Every structure is written in C-alpha cells, then in structure tokens.
Amino acid sequence: MSLAHWPRTTTSLWRVRAAWIALALVAVLYCVHRFSGPSPLETNLLALLPATEANPVAEKAVDQLANALGDRTVFLVSSRDAEHAKAAAKRLGATLQASGAFASVTAELPPFDIGRIGALYTPYRFGMLTRDDRDALTHSSKKSAASLHDALMQRIYNPVRGPLATQLAVDPFGWLEHWLSDLPLATSNLDLEDNMLVAHRGDTTSVLVVTTLNGSAYESRVQRAVLSAAAQAETSLHAAWPDASVARAGAVFYAESARRASEREVHLIGIASACGIALLMLWVFRSPRLLLLGFMSTALGIVVALAVTMAVFGKLHLLTLVFGASLIGEAVDYSIQYFVVYLGAPRNWDAKEGARSVRPALSVALATSLLGYAILAWAPFPALKQIACFAMTGICVAFASVMWLLPAMLSNGPKATQRRLFARAAVLLQRWQRAIGGKRSWAVVVALVVVCAPGWLLLRSDDDIHLLIQRDPALVAQENQVRDAVGIDNTAQFFVVQGATQDVVLERAEALGAKLDALSGDQSVDGWRSITQFVPSARRQADDRALLARHVFADPAALRATLLQAGFRDDIADAWIDSFAQAQTQPLTVERWLATNWSKPFSHLWLGAVDANGQRGYAAIVMPRRVTPQNLHALIATASATEGVVFVDKAASVSKLFGEYRVDSAIWLAGALLLVLVLVMTRYRLRGGIATTLPVLLAVGVTLAAFGYARVPLNLFNCLALMLVLGVGANYAVFLREGCLRDGADLGAVWTGVLLSAATTLLSFGMLGMSGMPALKSFGVTLTLGILVAVLLAPIAMPNEGRQHA
Structure with missing residues (x-):
C-alpha cells in the first residue's frame, strides 16, 4: 500500500490491521503445525558443515559411516566383580528392551554356528592364501616336496587349534585355516564369555550392551524416549548392584545434549534480552x-x-534458533526510530507524515543490514544460510510493519513526550560531536589507526573445527571410557577407493593395503580394515589358485605320495587332490559375502555402486587403525600415489575450508564496505557518504585490533560477524545523519533513539557472547565490540553544522 494513499477512515485502518493479523495467524498456524509433528529442529552437528570433499563419493562415505554409527548406542557395564558385571548387564539389557525405546537390545549374543564362516570360504579355498603361505609357496620352488612335507607335519602335530579350525580331510596343509585365522573378526578388545562381549582391564570387568534406535538419533521424540529408558534402567541396575557403573556412548546422547543446551540458551537469551529491552523502552x-x-x-x-x-529448508538448525532469539534487538530498532519521531511530534500527529519521515533512514538501514546478511547467505555452511534467510525475512517484516502497521495503530498523537530526556541527550550529543566530529574527525581517525596498527600486526588465526564444536565433557569422558575398553577402530579418517568395476576397486584396495603395511616406525598405522581382508580380488584369487597349481598340484603323484606318507588314507588323499580340479573356479564375490549375516558389522567397508561426476563405478573404504600427526602426511602421500584412492579427513577438510573462507571474507568485507559507501553516497554525496561510512569502518578496525592485542585467534565466525557489524553498525550513523537532514527533527530524540537501538542490539547480540556454542560466542563477542564502537563514533557522520544538508 502506497504511503501517498494512506487510509484515513476507521474502516481502512481496520483493514490494514486485519491483513497483518491474517499474516500472523498463517505464520503461527504453520509453525504450530510443524512443531506438532516430527520435530523440525536439526540437532545433527554434521548438518552445520558443508560438503568439503571435492569427490562426492568421499562425502557419501562420510554420510554412510555417520548413519551406520548414528543409530547405535553402546552401554558399558563395569564392576570389579565379573559376575556382578555380567548380571548387571543382563538386567540393563532386559530393562532397556522392556522400555520399547529401542528397536533392538543385545546384551547376550544369540547362539552362532561359527562353522558358517568356514562354510562360506570352503568352496573357494584354493583361491584363499595368506601372505605368509603365498610367500612360502613362492620360495619353495625346487624344494616343493620337502616343504610340503614339513608343512603337513606341522599341521598334523600342531596342538594349538583356533575356533575356526578346519578338518584335515578338507584342508590338509592348513591354508584355509590360516586364512580364516587372519580374518579381522576381532575388531575390538572384547572376548566372548557366557555369550556376552566382555573386556578385562586390570581388576575391572566390563560388559558391552549394544542397542539400535527406533528412529533417527536427531529426532527429539527418540531422544526423550532413550534418555528416559536409560535413566530408569541405570536406576534399577544400581539398586541391585551398587558396585556396578554404566558408561554410555552414541550420537543420540550428544544430539539430546546439544538440543537441551540450545533450548536453554534460547530461553536465556530470548527472555533476558526481551526483559532488558522492555525495561529500556x-x-x-x-x-x-x-x-x-x-x-x-x-x-x-x-x-x-x-x-x-x-518452509524453505524443511529443518530448523538449533544454531538458527539461538541466533533468532538474538534478532529481537535488531528488529525492534525500526520501531524505536518510529516511536522517537512519534514522541517528538505535535498534537496534530499525522501517521502518514511520520512514516514518510523515517522511511529514508529505515530504508538505508534495511539495505545495509540486508547486505550484511546476504553475504552470510553466500557462505557454504547450511546453518549460516538458514541464519541469513531467517534474519533477512525477520527484518524485512519488521520494516514493513513499521511502515504500514504501526501508523495504523498510532493514528492519534502522543499524550506526553520526553522533552527533558531528549534535551539532555541533545546536550550530550552536541558535546560528543564537537569532540570527535567535524574537522576533528580526521584526527580521531589517525589516532585510532595509530593505536590499532600494532594490534593488527598481532592478529593470528585458528580454523580448527574442534574449537568451534563444544561437546558435553561428561559424555566425552564416558565415550572415552567405552573406547578404551572396546578398542574400536578410528572412524574419522579413512581412505576411499574407487574404480570402474568391483574387481578394480578390490585390486586398488589390496595395493593400498600393501603400501600401508610397508609403513614403519612413527608412520605405521598398526593395521587397517578393508573388505579385501574378507573378499580378495578376482585376480588375487586366480593368482593364488595358479600358485597352487604350479607348486602343489603340478605333480599329483608326488603330492599323493606326500599325503600317504603322512598317514592319509588313499580315498581321502585322492578326494582332496581331485577336489582341486573340481573346486569352484568362479571367485568369491562381494555380494556373496554380504549375503551372510555375520558380514553385517563390516558391511560399511563396502560403499557399492556410486555415481561420481556422471560416471558409474564402485567404491570401498579402507580404515587405518592409527592416524597421528606423525603419519598423517605419509597417509596423504600414499593416497596420492595410489590410483583411485583419496584420503578423507572430514575435520581437517572443514578446518581447511574455514581458513579459505576466512581469507575470502576479507575480500567480501572490503567489497561490502565499498557497496555501503556507494549506497550512502547516492544519498549524501561524496563527503557525506565518506563521513557516514567512517564510523563502521573504524568499528571493524578497532574490533580486529582488540582481538590482536588480546591474542585471541580469528576464525571464520569472527570474520562473518564483522559483516553484521557493517550491516547493523552502519545504521546508527545513517539515523543520525537523517535526523540532521529532517526538517523539524529533535536531534536529542534522534540520539536517544540511536542509543536505545544500540542498547537493545547489544542486549540481544551481546548475550550470544555468553553462549556455550563456541561459534555463537565468536559471533556475540565480535558483534558486541563492533556495535559498541560503531555507535560511539556515529556522530562523525553528522554534518559540520549539526543540521544541514549533505
């Protein structure tokens, strides 16, 4: 609705009010609808992070590992009495199962016929050789008969046999048994006792209880159910076995902790800032x-x-929600500027004229704020894009409500004004403007530059993502306890192997494994996990079969004599020799292995069919057991030297991206400052534009110097917050200059409004500095300091004569 045709009748006023009521109802009903169903809150920290890997398959690997581990929770029941630990674990498992909060609870393993593992490999046994057996056969050449005899005797008279022992008739030389013994089935420090997974550390016995969730770990419904069930189960356990303790680990606990902390901060920031703003107003x-x-x-x-x-993003990240609570201080600024004009108006108040008088100042302020948030929207981080969308929508609606709704609600003039307060503010402004404004402003600029320059030289940066994600220390301690007891593999850094076919992937994974085994000393990885340890490539299986054909089955008569001499019956010796020719010549495939139930704990090592850059292929994961700063460069170099292999380190990738965008943000900030200068120059001309931009430019400089002097390293969130210092801090100089340009304006009232706007913004954004989220804390501290300096220097923007045109 044009201000030139503002409705004067009561009916028209009610139409405007009704339109805004309808908008509010639609928005409220939509929010109620979304929150009444599955929670739209996003508590997954990974959702905050961008896609950092240039290879989309690597991102898929990150997601697959996160999903594979995200729906599991682990409870570790410990006691110095082994029987108490086992009994307590059974009680805990039964209570958790009865709660209905979990899809499955495993405290006692179901009976498993370990012979099924051998049954899978027996038809393919002539293509399954360990590296030691392969080397022994390769170097036995001229001594084949003697070597085979020695190996056979060692096999027959070896008293030590593992749980995967094979029958002599099926595997007389023990090659299959050696292969089975080398399978990385023991992925942890746990032993199987009484059908339970048990770890012994000193005089403490720990029992593992594993559960799977009924839904996503990031759904509030699932979180509440799991926390309630865990609390009840632990209470029941401690009542029966006071000496038993429980440690737990799982994404659901971190997600619930983050959600609870964020909700607490939303209430704290929202209520505290709202109360402070209300008292000030x-x-x-x-x-x-x-x-x-x-x-x-x-x-x-x-x-x-x-x-x-x-509606746009589908989900609402907790970071957005907490930041949204701080938007109160900025959104109320527009109302404050309108109220200042309203209170300074005579009895014959004209709502249309009041809105028209503040429109230029609010329009410039809106443009600068939108510019600051638009730059946030360009950042690659999903949560920052949400924050930008939230803030831009909020301040646009607040601006529109001041332009159209408030005039409809304030059609009558004020009954009383704050003349005394405004007069005092005018005196304060006049004195402060004389001290830093006019011809002295350049002296102020030079002095600030001289003071700040050493601070700028002391600036340092730290882009480590771990510094920006704070986890509950109690949960971290429990997770470490579980990791120490279980000895689980590293899942944060790994290799992704790609190829056009499955066999190519397996061959490249085998080549990578050989290079990892060759690393020694500090560069060693202490072993690795790969699907090739369960399913060798077709070429490797064929080579093993060919090796046996050359060195074992090339002379069937001599082989038969060796077997008979060792005591094998004729029929058994003949049957085994004949089995080589009749054995399965097709190689064992990944699909055949994945079809077995016991492969499930290792299935995450196979990514399967993938689509990378429009080309279909396959991929697998190779996970080193130990990644340290000492061997990290060697692992990256190994990946680079192996075709189709990339090393994935999500945290390092994000940290690197943080650094790149932190550097880029300096360019964005410079560009944004130039745009603001051009914007204000179109209204205030050259000198006026420079004078209006100087306060916020100095605010950015002083803020950076303060970080340098305080030896606080900069991160991306500090730099992005400077964009908002620009967007929000520029408003105060604009408000003051517009007050000087507005005929009949009370500069005391204008200065009061500017100080009140700054105070409300500091109350809201300043509260972010108390946030437990390091990213938001960085935002809050930077914004607080920047806005404080911007408002103190805002009088520099005033014309020399106080009230004159630019």
Missing part, C-alpha cells in the same frame, strides 16, 4: 502501549521468519 518512552507495539512488530518478524525458514 519503558524508561525512555514511558508508554506500555509503545512497548507492546514494538514487541508486536518484532514478534511478527520472528514468527514469519520461523515459518519461512522452515
């Missing part, structure tokens, strides 16, 4: 009505922003 305006209208405008912006963000 009551003190300045002395009008509960204006207070309610200001919060009504802000509430409209926030609820519409919530609805739009959920």
Whole structure:
C-alpha cells in the first residue's frame, strides 16, 4: 500500500490491521503445525558443515559411516566383580528392551554356528592364501616336496587349534585355516564369555550392551524416549548392584545434549534480552502501549521468519534458533526510530507524515543490514544460510510493519513526550560531536589507526573445527571410557577407493593395503580394515589358485605320495587332490559375502555402486587403525600415489575450508564496505557518504585490533560477524545523519533513539557472547565490540553544522 494513499477512515485502518493479523495467524498456524509433528529442529552437528570433499563419493562415505554409527548406542557395564558385571548387564539389557525405546537390545549374543564362516570360504579355498603361505609357496620352488612335507607335519602335530579350525580331510596343509585365522573378526578388545562381549582391564570387568534406535538419533521424540529408558534402567541396575557403573556412548546422547543446551540458551537469551529491552523502552518512552507495539512488530518478524525458514529448508538448525532469539534487538530498532519521531511530534500527529519521515533512514538501514546478511547467505555452511534467510525475512517484516502497521495503530498523537530526556541527550550529543566530529574527525581517525596498527600486526588465526564444536565433557569422558575398553577402530579418517568395476576397486584396495603395511616406525598405522581382508580380488584369487597349481598340484603323484606318507588314507588323499580340479573356479564375490549375516558389522567397508561426476563405478573404504600427526602426511602421500584412492579427513577438510573462507571474507568485507559507501553516497554525496561510512569502518578496525592485542585467534565466525557489524553498525550513523537532514527533527530524540537501538542490539547480540556454542560466542563477542564502537563514533557522520544538508 502506497504511503501517498494512506487510509484515513476507521474502516481502512481496520483493514490494514486485519491483513497483518491474517499474516500472523498463517505464520503461527504453520509453525504450530510443524512443531506438532516430527520435530523440525536439526540437532545433527554434521548438518552445520558443508560438503568439503571435492569427490562426492568421499562425502557419501562420510554420510554412510555417520548413519551406520548414528543409530547405535553402546552401554558399558563395569564392576570389579565379573559376575556382578555380567548380571548387571543382563538386567540393563532386559530393562532397556522392556522400555520399547529401542528397536533392538543385545546384551547376550544369540547362539552362532561359527562353522558358517568356514562354510562360506570352503568352496573357494584354493583361491584363499595368506601372505605368509603365498610367500612360502613362492620360495619353495625346487624344494616343493620337502616343504610340503614339513608343512603337513606341522599341521598334523600342531596342538594349538583356533575356533575356526578346519578338518584335515578338507584342508590338509592348513591354508584355509590360516586364512580364516587372519580374518579381522576381532575388531575390538572384547572376548566372548557366557555369550556376552566382555573386556578385562586390570581388576575391572566390563560388559558391552549394544542397542539400535527406533528412529533417527536427531529426532527429539527418540531422544526423550532413550534418555528416559536409560535413566530408569541405570536406576534399577544400581539398586541391585551398587558396585556396578554404566558408561554410555552414541550420537543420540550428544544430539539430546546439544538440543537441551540450545533450548536453554534460547530461553536465556530470548527472555533476558526481551526483559532488558522492555525495561529500556519503558524508561525512555514511558508508554506500555509503545512497548507492546514494538514487541508486536518484532514478534511478527520472528514468527514469519520461523515459518519461512522452515518452509524453505524443511529443518530448523538449533544454531538458527539461538541466533533468532538474538534478532529481537535488531528488529525492534525500526520501531524505536518510529516511536522517537512519534514522541517528538505535535498534537496534530499525522501517521502518514511520520512514516514518510523515517522511511529514508529505515530504508538505508534495511539495505545495509540486508547486505550484511546476504553475504552470510553466500557462505557454504547450511546453518549460516538458514541464519541469513531467517534474519533477512525477520527484518524485512519488521520494516514493513513499521511502515504500514504501526501508523495504523498510532493514528492519534502522543499524550506526553520526553522533552527533558531528549534535551539532555541533545546536550550530550552536541558535546560528543564537537569532540570527535567535524574537522576533528580526521584526527580521531589517525589516532585510532595509530593505536590499532600494532594490534593488527598481532592478529593470528585458528580454523580448527574442534574449537568451534563444544561437546558435553561428561559424555566425552564416558565415550572415552567405552573406547578404551572396546578398542574400536578410528572412524574419522579413512581412505576411499574407487574404480570402474568391483574387481578394480578390490585390486586398488589390496595395493593400498600393501603400501600401508610397508609403513614403519612413527608412520605405521598398526593395521587397517578393508573388505579385501574378507573378499580378495578376482585376480588375487586366480593368482593364488595358479600358485597352487604350479607348486602343489603340478605333480599329483608326488603330492599323493606326500599325503600317504603322512598317514592319509588313499580315498581321502585322492578326494582332496581331485577336489582341486573340481573346486569352484568362479571367485568369491562381494555380494556373496554380504549375503551372510555375520558380514553385517563390516558391511560399511563396502560403499557399492556410486555415481561420481556422471560416471558409474564402485567404491570401498579402507580404515587405518592409527592416524597421528606423525603419519598423517605419509597417509596423504600414499593416497596420492595410489590410483583411485583419496584420503578423507572430514575435520581437517572443514578446518581447511574455514581458513579459505576466512581469507575470502576479507575480500567480501572490503567489497561490502565499498557497496555501503556507494549506497550512502547516492544519498549524501561524496563527503557525506565518506563521513557516514567512517564510523563502521573504524568499528571493524578497532574490533580486529582488540582481538590482536588480546591474542585471541580469528576464525571464520569472527570474520562473518564483522559483516553484521557493517550491516547493523552502519545504521546508527545513517539515523543520525537523517535526523540532521529532517526538517523539524529533535536531534536529542534522534540520539536517544540511536542509543536505545544500540542498547537493545547489544542486549540481544551481546548475550550470544555468553553462549556455550563456541561459534555463537565468536559471533556475540565480535558483534558486541563492533556495535559498541560503531555507535560511539556515529556522530562523525553528522554534518559540520549539526543540521544541514549533505
């Protein structure tokens, strides 16, 4: 609706109010609808991070590992009495199962015929040789008969046989048994006792209880059910066995902790900033009505922003929610500027003229704020894009409500004004402007540059992602306890092997494994996990079969004599020799292995069919057991030297991207400052544009110097917060200069409004500095310091004569 045709009749006023009520109802009902179903809150920390791997298959590997581990929770029941630990674990498992919060609970393993493992490999046994057996056969050449005899005698008279022992008639030389013994089935420090997974550390016995969730670990419904069930089960356990302790690990516990902390911060920041803003506005305006209208405008912006963000992104990240609570201080700024004009107006108040008088200042302020948030939207981080969408929607709605809704609600003039307060503010402004404004402004600029320069030289950066993600220390301690007892593999850093076919992938994984085995000393990885340890490549199986054909079965008569001399019956010796010719010549395949139940704990090692850059292929994961700063460069070099192999380190990739975008943000900030300068110059001309931009430019410089002097390393979130310092801090200089340009404006009222706007913004964004989320804390500290300096230097933007045109 054009301000030139503003409705004057009561009917028209009610139409405007009704339209805004309808908008609010639609937004509120949509939010209620979304929160009444599955929670739209996103508590997955990985959702905050961008896709960092240039190879999309590597990103798929990261997601697959996260999903494979995300739906599992682990409970470790420990006691110095082994029987108590086992009994307590059974009680815990039974209680958890009865709760209905889990899809499955495993405290006692079901009976398993370990012979099924041997049964899978027996038909393919002539293509399954360990590296030691392969080397022994390769180097036996001229001494074949003697070597085979020695191997046969050792096999017959070896008293030590493992659980995967094979029958002499099927495997007389023990090659299959050696292969089975080398299978990495023991992926942990756990032993099987009484059908339970048990670890012994010193005089402590620990029993593992594994569960799978009924849904996503990041759904609040699942989190509440799991936490309730775990609490009840642990209470029941401690009542029966006070000496038993329980440690737990799983994504669901971290997600619930993050959700709870964020909700607490939303309430703290929202309530504290709202109460502080309310008290300030009551003190300045002395009008509960204006207070309610200001919060009504802000509430409209926030609820519409919530609805739009959920509609656009589907999910609402907790980071966005916490940041949204701090938007109160910025959104209320527009209302404050309107109220200042309203209170300074005569009895014959004209709502149309009031809105028209603040429109230029609010339009420039809106443009600068939108510019700052738009730059956030360009950042590759999903949560930052959400924050930008939320903030841009919120401040646009708040601006529109000031332009159209508030005039419809304030059609009558003010009953009382704050002339005394405004007069004092005018005196304060005049004195402060004389001290830093006019011709002295350049001296202020030079002085600040001289003071800040050493701080700029001391600036350092630290882009480590771990510094920006804070986890509950109690949960970390429990997870470490579980890891120490179980000895699980590293899952954060691994290799991804790709190829056009399955066999190519397996061959490349075998080549990678050989190179990893060759690493020694500090560069050693202490072993690795790969699907090739369960399914060799077709070429490897064929080579093993050919090796046996050359060195064992080339002379059937001599082989038969060796077997008979060792005591084998004729029929058994003949049957085994004949089995080589009749054995399965087709190689064991990945699909055949995956079809077995016992392969499930290792299935994440096979990514299967993938689509990379439009080309279909296959991929697998190779996981080193030990990755340290000492061997990291060797692992990266090994991957680079092996065709089709990439080394994936999600945390390092994100940290690297943080650094790249932190550097880029300096360019963005410079470009944004130039755009703001051009924007204000179109209204205030060259000198006026420079004077209006100087305060926020100096605010950015002082903030950076403060970080340098404090030896606080910069990260991406500090730099992105400077964008908002630019977007929000520029408003104060604009408000003051517009007040000087506006005929009949009370500069005391304008300065009061500027200080109140800054105070409300500091109350809201400043509260972010107290956040437990390091990323938000970086935002809050940077914004607080930058905005404080920007408002103190805002009088520099005033014309020399206080009230004159630019």
